[in-house]
Amino acid sequence: MDLFDAFGSKEKTLHANLGGHTGVPQFEGDDGNRFFARHLK
16 A cells, blocks of 8 residues: 555556456456556557
8 A cells, every 4th residue: 555655646546356367357457448548548
């Protein structure tokens, strides 16, 4: 949490999921895709 708090961005969220890559819910992948689409224009 200290590292997360140290990021200077005001727009930030923390998503924590248990397990490996196969344990990540589909909606988290979708959210990541929206993040990259929004910030990598």
